[in-house]
Amino acid sequence: MAPLLQARAITKRFGGLTAVSDVSFEIEKGSIVGLIGPNGAGKTTFFNMITGLYTPSDGDMIFDGKRINGTKPSEVTKLGIGRTFQNIRLFAHMTALENVLVGQHCRMNTGLLGTLFRTASMRAEEKAARQKAFELLEYVGLGRNSADEMAKNLPYGDQRRLEVARALATDPKLLLLDEPTAGMNPKETDALTALIYRVRDERELTVLLIEHDMKVVMGISERVTVLDRGIKISEGLPREVQTDPKVVEAYLGTGHAAKGKGGGAPVFDKA
Amino acid sequence: MPNTQRYVKTGGIGFAVGAFFLWNYPNLGIGAALLGGLVIAALCLLYSAPLPDMIKAGLIAGMFGAVMTIVYGTDKPGVAIIAGMLSGLGAGLLVFQRSPQANPKKAAILGAEAGAIAGAWTALALLLTAFVIAPAAGVDAGEFAEHLSETVIFADALGLGSDILILLFAFAFSTLSAAILGAAACAARSLPLRPNIPLLAVIALPVLLIPLIDRAGNLLLLDALIPIYIFILLALGLNIVVGYAGLLDLGYAAFFAIGAYTTAMLSSPHLGINLSFWLVIWVAAAVAAIAGLTLGAPTLPLRGDYLAIVTLGFGEIVPILFRSLGGGPPSGTLTLRFFGMPIGIEQVDLTGGNKGINPISPPHLPFIGDFEPSNKIPWYYLLIVIMGLAIFFINRLRDSRQGRAWMAMREDELAADAMGINVVRTKLLAFSMGAMFSGFGGAFYGAFIGAIFPSSFDFSVSIILLCMVILGGLGNMTGVIIGGLLIQGADKMFIPKGAELFRDIANERASATGSSTVGVSALQDLTQQRLLLFGIVLVVMMLVRPEGLLPNERRKAELHPDDDTINSNSVAAEAESDPSLAA
Numbered sequence: 001m002a003p004l005l006q007a008r009a010i011t012k013r014f015g016g017l018t019a020v021s022d023v024s025f026e027i028e029k030g031s032i033v034g035l036i037g038p039n040g041a042g043k044t045t046f047f048n049m050i051t052g053l054y055t056p057s058d059g060d061m062i063f064d065g066k067r068i069n070g071t072k073p074s075e076v077t078k079l080g081i082g083r084t085f086q087n088i089r090l091f092a093h094m095t096a097l098e099n100v101l102v103g104q105h106c107r108m109n110t111g112l113l114g115t116l117f118r119t120a121s122m123r124a125e126e127k128a129a130r131q132k133a134f135e136l137l138e139y140v141g142l143g144r145n146s147a148d149e150m151a152k153n154l155p156y157g158d159q160r161r162l163e164v165a166r167a168l169a170t171d172p173k174l175l176l177l178d179e180p181t182a183g184m185n186p187k188e189t190d191a192l193t194a195l196i197y198r199v200r201d202e203r204e205l206t207v208l209l210i211e212h213d214m215k216v217v218m219g220i221s222e223r224v225t226v227l228d229r230g231i232k233i234s235e236g237l238p239r240e241v242q243t244d245p246k247v248v249e250a251y252l253g254t255g256h257a258a259k260g261k262g263g264g265a266p267v268f269d270k271a
Numbered sequence: 272m273p274n275t276q277r278y279v280k281t282g283g284i285g286f287a288v289g290a291f292f293l294w295n296y297p298n299l300g301i302g303a304a305l306l307g308g309l310v311i312a313a314l315c316l317l318y319s320a321p322l323p324d325m326i327k328a329g330l331i332a333g334m335f336g337a338v339m340t341i342v343y344g345t346d347k348p349g350v351a352i353i354a355g356m357l358s359g360l361g362a363g364l365l366v367f368q369r370s371p372q373a374n375p376k377k378a379a380i381l382g383a384e385a386g387a388i389a390g391a392w393t394a395l396a397l398l399l400t401a402f403v404i405a406p407a408a409g410v411d412a413g414e415f416a417e418h419l420s421e422t423v424i425f426a427d428a429l430g431l432g433s434d435i436l437i438l439l440f441a442f443a444f445s446t447l448s449a450a451i452l453g454a455a456a457c458a459a460r461s462l463p464l465r466p467n468i469p470l471l472a473v474i475a476l477p478v479l480l481i482p483l484i485d486r487a488g489n490l491l492l493l494d495a496l497i498p499i500y501i502f503i504l505l506a507l508g509l510n511i512v513v514g515y516a517g518l519l520d521l522g523y524a525a526f527f528a529i530g531a532y533t534t535a536m537l538s539s540p541h542l543g544i545n546l547s548f549w550l551v552i553w554v555a556a557a558v559a560a561i562a563g564l565t566l567g568a569p570t571l572p573l574r575g576d577y578l579a580i581v582t583l584g585f586g587e588i589v590p591i592l593f594r595s596l597g598g599g600p601p602s603g604t605l606t607l608r609f610f611g612m613p614i615g616i617e618q619v620d621l622t623g624g625n626k627g628i629n630p631i632s633p634p635h636l637p638f639i640g641d642f643e644p645s646n647k648i649p650w651y652y653l654l655i656v657i658m659g660l661a662i663f664f665i666n667r668l669r670d671s672r673q674g675r676a677w678m679a680m681r682e683d684e685l686a687a688d689a690m691g692i693n694v695v696r697t698k699l700l701a702f703s704m705g706a707m708f709s710g711f712g713g714a715f716y717g718a719f720i721g722a723i724f725p726s727s728f729d730f731s732v733s734i735i736l737l738c739m740v741i742l743g744g745l746g747n748m749t750g751v752i753i754g755g756l757l758i759q760g761a762d763k764m765f766i767p768k769g770a771e772l773f774r775d776i777a778n779e780r781a782s783a784t785g786s787s788t789v790g791v792s793a794l795q796d797l798t799q800q801r802l803l804l805f806g807i808v809l810v811v812m813m814l815v816r817p818e819g820l821l822p823n824e825r826r827k828a829e830l831h832p833d834d835d836t837i838n839s840n841s842v843a844a845e846a847e848s849d850p851s852l853a854a
Contacts, residue, residue, distance in 0.1 A: 051689060077691035085689075091682035094675070101672075102679040106691025108672050112700070115671040116664050126671070170691050 004029045004064060004174055004206050005050065011058035012045055012230075019045040021230040022059070027174070032200055032207045034221030034238075036214070038251055041227040043210045044086065047178055050208075051083050052076035064173065078106045082172030084163040086179045086210075092152035096142060096162050099151050100133040103169025133169065140165040140195060157188040164195065168203070175199065177209040181216050189213070193220050218242060226250065287807075324369035325381055329388025329453075332361035335760075336393030336449075342768040344400035345408050345775070348415070349422025349488035351397040351445050356477045358393050359386035359449025363456030363473075368821075371461070378461035379454040386453015390446035397441055408775035409782075422488040452477060478655065482648045493647035495763045500654050501716050503755035506739040507661055507748060508708030513737070514746035515674060516701035517681030519579040522566075522586020523736055526706040528728035529562045530555040530713020532593055535628035535723050536621065548634035552714040559710025560703040567702035571695055574684070586733050590725040597624020622725075629722035642718075650719055657715060661708050665748065668704065677701055678746075731802060735762070738805050742812055744819025753820055758805065766804070 003026035012020040020042040027033050037043050048054045049061060052073040061068050068076055077083075082103075091099050108129060114122040137147055140161040146154060151162060160180060167175060177196070181189040193216060199205050211217035217224065218238045226234040226241055228250035234241050241247055317330050336351075336358030343350040363382035372378035405415045416434040420426055425444075426437045452473065459470035485492050505527055512520045533555040537546050546554075570581050597620055622628065633642040634653065642649045668674050676697045679687040688694050717723050735758065743754025812819070 053685075053689075072693075073685075073688040074691050074693050077689060083689055085686065089683050089686040091679045091686065093682060094678055098675055098678075102675050102687070102692070103690050105672055105676055105679075110672055112673065115667055115673055118667060122671075129672075166690065 002065060003027055005208070006062040007046075007050075007059065008062065009059040010046070010049060010056045010061060012042075012049060012054060013057045019230050020049070020056075020227075023227065023230075023232045024059075025225050025232065025235060027206055027208055029206055030200065030204060032196065032209070032220060032222050034217040034224040035208060035210045035227065036212075036217050036224060037227035040229070041250075042230040043227055044178065045230075046227065047083075047176060047210060050076070050176060051081060074106065077170050077172075080171070080173035081176060082167035082170040082174070083176040084160075084167050084178055084180060086182065088159050088163055090151040090159060090162060090166070093150060095148050096137060096151055096154065096165075097130070097133050097147040099162055099166050100136050100169045101129055103166040104129050104132065104171075107169075107171050136165045136168055137162075139168070141191070157184060157191075160184065160188075160192065161195070164192075164199070168199065172205065174206045174208065177207065179210055179212055181211065181213055189216060196220060325366050325385045326388060328366035328369055329362045329385040330392060332358045332365050332385070333389035333392030333449075334358075335361065336389060336445075337396035338765060338769075340393050340396040341400055341404060342765055342772055343490075344397055345405045345410050345415075345772060346418055347422045347488070347490050348397060348400065348419045348441065349424060349484075350490055350492070351393055351441050352424060352448070352488070353477075353481060353484055353490070353492065354396075355390040355393040355445025355449045356452055356480075358389040359452040360456050360474065360477055362386045362389035362449065363453030364460065366453070367457045367460040372457070373461060375458045375461045379458035382457025383450045383454035385457070387446055387450035389453065390449025391442075393449065394442040394445040397445070398438065401438060404772070404776075407779060408772060409779035422490060424484055424487040479652075482651045486648065492764075493651050497647060497650055497654055497719060499756065499759040499763055500651075500658060501712050501719075502736065502739065502759045503752055504654075504658050504661055504712040504715075505709045506736050506743075506751050506755045507658075507665055508705045508712070509736050510705075510740050510746065510748065510751045511665065511668070511677075511708070512701050512705035513740055514751070515669060515681065516677040516698065518698065518701060519575060519582070520702075520705070521579050521583040521730075521733055521737065522589070523582075523705070523709065524728045524730070524732035525566075525586045525589035526559045526562055526709040527713045527716070527732065528589050528593060528725075529706075530559045530710035531717040531723050531728070532622060532628075532713075533558045533710070534714040534717040535631050538718070539628055539631045541623060541628045542621070545632055548632065548714075548718050552711060555714035555717075556707045556710035559713065560707040563703035563706025564699055566706075567699040571698060583730075583733075586730060590728045593622045593728075594624055594725040596621040597626070625725065627722055627724035631717050631721050631723070633718055633721065644721055654715060654719075657711055661711065662748065665708070669748075673697075673700060734802075735759075735805065738809055741809065742819060744821040747819070747821050750819050750821030757820075758808075761804070 005027040007023060007025050010020055010023045011018065023042075023046065035043050035046065045054065049056050050063075050068075052068065052071050052075065055070040063076075063079060063081065066079065068079065071079070091102060094102070108125055110119075110122040110125055113119075134144065134147065138144070142154075142158055142161055142165065146158060146162075151159065154162060164175075164177070164180070180196070181192055184192065196207055196209070197220070200207055209217070209221070221238055223236065224234075224238050224241045225232060226244075226247050228246075233246045233250055234244040236244075314331060314334055317327060317334070320327065322330075336354035339354040339357075340348075340351045343354075362385040366381055366385040367378060370381070372381060401415060401419075406412070410418075419434055419437050419441075423437050423441050426440060455473045456470070459467060459473045462469060464470075481496065482493060484490070505523070508526075509520065509523045512518050512523070534548075534551050536542055537544050537554060538548055538551045539545065566582065566585050570578055573581060633644070635641050636649070639649050642653070676687065676692045677700075679690065679692060680694060680697050684694060687697075720727075739755040739758050740751050741754070742758060743752065744750030
C-alpha cells in the first residue's frame with residue numbers, strides 16, 4: 001500500500017538559513033506519527049510545507065499520490081489535510097458552531113445564486129451542515145451548550161477541542177496537530193490523547209502530530225520522527241527513538257549522551 | 272464610580288457642543304447654544320441616568336421626535352404626527368433592547384408606556400413650538416394657526432374649528448399613535464419567530480404611511496427622506512465590505528458614482544442611448560460589481576492601512592476620470608494622455624465633464640407613467656422596494672456559507688485559508704457584492720435627481736458612509752440603519768432646518784432691538800460645518816462606545832479586551848436600576 005504522505009528530500013531555505021534540509025519520510029495510512037525535536041528544529045516549518053503555507057525549496061511533497069508542492073493552503077485542505085495551530089487560531093468572535101461550520105466550507109457547494117435565492121438544495125445542505133456541526137461538537141466532547149458560545153469565551157481545553165472539531169469538519173484524510181496538548185494540565189492532556197485515538201480508530205484518519213511534551217508523544221505515537229536543526233536524525237518506534245544516542249544528544253547535549261547509557265535520560269520516562 | 276464619571280463625561284460633551292455653537296454663532300445667542308448643547312448633553316445623561324428602562328427609552332426616542340417637531344414645527348406643525356409615530360416605534364424597540372421580555376402581553380404594556388412617554392414628549396415639543404418658539408421666530412398666532420390647520424391631517428375632516436382643539440388633537444394623536452406603535456413593536460419583538468414577520472410589519476407600517484401623511488399635510492418631508500434612504504442603502508453595501516469582511520474601504524463613493532454614471536449614460540439624451548430605467552438599474556449594478564472586482568483584484572494582498580490608502584486613491588480617481596471623460600479639456604481638469612498625447616476618448620463627450628449629465632430619464636410604469644420630479648411618492652415606494660430587497664438579500668448572504676467565510680476571513684485570514692476558504696474569491700466577492708448594492712443606489716440616485724455631477728461623489732461621501740456604519744455598529748445591519756438615520760437625519764433634516772429656525776429667531780430678536788439682521792451667512796456656516804460636527808460625534812463615539820450604538824456581538828467583545836463584557840454590563844445594569852449602588 002502506498003503511504004498517505006510522502007516527503008522526498010524536502011529542503012526549505014529562508015535566504016541563507018536552511019530551516020529544513022533534505023528530510024524524507026513517510027506516513028502510512030491509519031497510523032499516528034509523531035514529529036519531535038528541540039526548539040528551532042524545523043518541525044513547524046515542515047508542517048507549514050505540508051499545509052501549503054510554505055513551498056519547499058527542493059524536493060517533493062506527495063499526498064495521496066499527488067504532488068502538492070506550491071498548492072495553496074485552501075486547496076491542500078480540500079485535498080484532505082486538516083490542521084490545528086500551535087497557538088490556537090479559532091475565529092474568536094464567532095460561535096463554536098459557526099467555527100465548525102466554517103470548517104465545512106470547502107465541502108459545501110452552494111454558490112452565490114443558491115444563497116441569494118435560498119434554493120432547496122442550499123437549505124438541505126445548510127441543514128445537514130448544522131447537523132454535522134452539532135455532531136462534531138459532541139464528538140470532541142463539547143456539549144450543545146457550548147455551541148452558541150463565542151469561541152473566545154470557551155475554557156482553554158475546550159478551545160483546543162473546538163480546533164480539533166473544526167479541523168475534522170474539513171473531512172480530512174490526514175489530520176495535522178501542532179502541539180495539541182501545549183498548555184494543558186495532565187487531566188486535559190489525557191482526555192485529548194484519548195480523543196486522538198478515537199479519531200484515528202473511529203474515523204479512520206491518519207494523524208501527524210508535533211509535540212514538545214515527550215511523554216505525550218511517546219505515549220501516543222506509533223512511529224516517531226526526530227528533527228534537529230533541520231535534519232532528520234532518527235526515526236522508528238518510540239522505544240527505539242528514546243534510546244537513540246543521537247536523540248538524547250540533540251535534546252540534552254553531548255555530556256548526557258555519554259552518561260545516558262543506563263536506561264535513558266529522565267525526560268524519557270515511560271509514558 | 273462609573274456613573275459619576277459618565278455624568279462628568281457627558282456633561283462635558285454637552286458643554287463643548289454648546290460652547291461650539293456659542294463661539295461660532297454669537298449672533299444666534301444663548302438660545303442656539305442651549306439647544307444644540309442641551310439636546311446632546313440630555314441624551315447622554317439620559318442614557319446613563321438611573322431611571323427605569325421604560326422611562327429612559329421613552330425619553331431618548333421622544334427626544335428625536337421632539338427635536339424634529341421643534342425644527343419643523345414653526346411652519347409645519349403637522350410633522351408632530353409623523354414624529355410621534357416614529358419616536359413611539361423607536362421607544363418600543365429601545366425598551367425591548369434594554370429589558371427584553373418573554374411575555375408578549377407584558378412587552379406590549381411596557382412598549383405602550385415607553386411609546387406614550389415618547390409621544391407625549393413629542394407633543395409637548397409641539398406645544399412649546401406653538402407658544403414659545405413660533406412667536407420667537409416671528410410667526411404670529413394667526414400665521415401659526417394657519418400652518419396648524421393646513422398640516423395637521425384629519426383636522427378638517429373632524430371639523431376641529433378651534434386652534435386649541437387642533438393642538439389638543441395633535442397632542443392626543445401623537446401620544447396615542449406612539450403608544451400603540453410602541454406596544455406593537457415591543458410585543459412583536461418578544462415573539463420567538465425567525466423571521467419575525469409581525470415585527471417587520473410593525474416597522475413597515477409607519478414607513479409606508481409616511482408619504483400619505485406627508486401628502487395630506489403637505490409636509491414635504493420626502494425631499495429629505497429619499498436622499499437619506501439612498502445613503503442608508505449605500506451604507507448597507509459598505510457594511511458588507513467593512514463590517515462583514517473586515518476590509519477597510521475609504522473610496523466606496525466611487526461605486527456609487529459608477530452606478531449613477533452608468534445610468535446617466537445609458538438612460539439620457541446625452542449619448543442618444545435612452546434605455547428603460549428598469550433595465551439600466553441592473554446594468555448599473557453589474558457594472559459597479561465588476562468595478563468592485565477591478566478594485567479588489569490588485570488589492571488582494573493588502574490589509575488594513577494599506578488597503579485603506581489604495582481604496583482612498585480609487586475613490587479619488589473615479590470622479591476625476593468621469594470629469595476628464597467629458598470631451599475637450601475644460602480648464603483645471605485632468606486630461607488623459609498617453610506618452611504626452613491626448614488620447615482619443617477625450618474627443619468624445621461621454622460624461623459631460625464638470626457640467627455632468629442632465630437630464631436623466633425617469634422610470635416609467637404603466638398607470639403611473641413617468642415618475643415626476645414634483646411627485647415624490649412613487650420614488651419613495653420604489654426606493655423602499657429596492658431597500659427591502661437589499662436588506663433581504665444581504666441578510667441571506669450573511670447567514671450563509673459565504674457570510675461565514677467573510678467573517679472567518681475578518682477574524683483570522685490565515686486560519687480561514689487553512690480551513691479551505693478560498694481567500695481570493697471570498698475577498699473579491701465581498702468587494703463586488705458591496706459595490707453591487709451601491710450600484711443600485713447610484714442608479715436610483717441618478718434617475719431621482721435627474722442630473723449628476725462629478726462633485727456629488729467626492730471623498731466626503733465615502734467618509735460620511737463610513738461614519739454611518741461605524742456609528743451604528745460595524746457588521747450589524749440594524750445598527751447601520753439607525754446610524755444612517757441619525758447622521759443623515761442630522762445632515763439633511765435637523766441641521767439645515769435647525770439653522771433656519773435659529774436664523775429666524777435671531778432675526779426676530781435683532782429686528783426687535785433694532786440691530787442688523789443675521790441673514791443667510793450663519794445658516795450657510797452651520798450647514799457647512801456639519802463635517803466638523805460629524806468629526807466630533809465620531810471622536811466621542813470612539814471614546815465612549817467604540818463598538819457603535821448597536822454593536823455586532825462579535826465586535827463588541829473584540830474592542831473591550833480588558834473587561835469581561837457580560838459581567839461589566841450586568842454590573843452597570845444593576846447600578847442603573849438601583850440608585851443606591853450608583854454612589
